[in-house]
Amino acid sequence: MHWTTELLSSALAHVATQVSTGGPAKAPATPARPKRPLIPGVLLKFVMALSGAVLVLYLVVHMIGNLQIFWGPTAINGYAEWLRTLLEPVLGWEGLVWVVRIALLLSVVGHIWAATVLALRAKRARPVKYAAGNKVKGSYTARTMRWGGVIVLLFVIYHILDLTVGVANPVGEHLRPYENITAGFAPDRWYITLFYVISLVAIWFHLKHGLWSAIQTLGRSSNRREKTLKAAATVFTTVLIVGFLIVPISATFGWI
């Protein structure tokens, strides 16, 4: 296809080197090609898609569980207790919770590791920026995946300190989610609620692209299905995020 280019390029490169250096004394101009990557990029994307899927499944359960707060303190505190009794005969008290936590940790580590490797490769693959800017940008959600992901990670760390460990929460009592939530999102702590809202919007952006992208990465998208899949991803993400949002907002406005 580009056999002409190939012939031309070697000849041109030769001539060009001589022009600039005044002789063949200088080392050949071809830049060093990177070594073979250990893991193909496509496989790293599979890691991202599958670990992302685990995290999304967890978010669905998490969101539905949160809604118990609208049934009062006994409902949600009882739910927290019940989660720890699940499969107790086999795994012991809180056993399943720890199994889920380890699965989540592995998924998060896998997701971030693959993203970092791919981001570093992408940086090498596009070392020079366009003087006129890149006008063919692609979707906004896709372009904000990396930094958006960092924001989501920072939020998750704070969220765990707030409502799992309890150190960032004014009550922070174990197995008392109702008290923790209502105190954590109390009206005078509106800035915490605002932080949660902004973070959840960031997650909305991340998932809106991530869900569809995962389907494409797993080879399940097609021209015919692309629009439907994208719409389904948007609806799913919106329902999920609204489900999360109403809890802190309701706590701040005293609707619980």
Add this chain to the structure above:
Amino acid sequence: MKVNLRVWRQTDPVDKGKMVDYTVEDASEDMSFLELIDVLNEKLILSGDEPIAFDHDCREGICGACSMVIDGQPHGPERATTTCQLHMRKFPDGATITVEPFRAGAFPVIKDLIVDRNAFDKIIQAGGYISANTGSAPEAHSTPVPKAAADRSFAAANCIGCGACVAACPNGSASLFLGAKLTHLGEMPQGQPERWDRVVNMVETHDDAGFGGCTNTGACATACPKEIPLDVISQLNHDYLKATVGGRRKK
């Protein structure tokens, strides 16, 4: 019409290069973008300057030789159009147009607007073909191809291998190119015997050449002068998954 050009000038692969301003006073709106540079080059030669080096061949939009990023868009602002088919009437009189080479680690600049696209040839060599015994052509009806498969194969075969997808991709990935070749051959009965080796070998060669990974931004499909659909990348992932994790590829 008058056109102001800001063109990337680089004498050779080691030169740092810079943007240089030129003005063409007597451009015609019926000129193609390449003809505009031809006219500018004639003036440069007459005034003893080095003409701007750029790739071109058929000037019919079918060979994939012309490249350049015009105002931040590979092949310029018009959809589904190569640089050679882009006409000056698409620009306002007195426009200032920035012209740069394709930017990608795997496409090093050779001179001015010419980049080395051998990486694409290496990907094709790794599997972008079918092996067929030569001889008289077989009876066409002896190999039935479903209409939908033929259409999809044709749409993917529109790829002219110009590299605009790589130039547009924020990750410098050639996934659209890869996907186009894999879909083009993979939809055909003749492409089946080598299908699973093809995908693995082509993906490995792609990564070796220093192209990045796909983040499904869709910039490639927007920039593509042949409108290769984004779903060929889904096909690429699908085939790769089947060949490796699915164990279809015989070692």
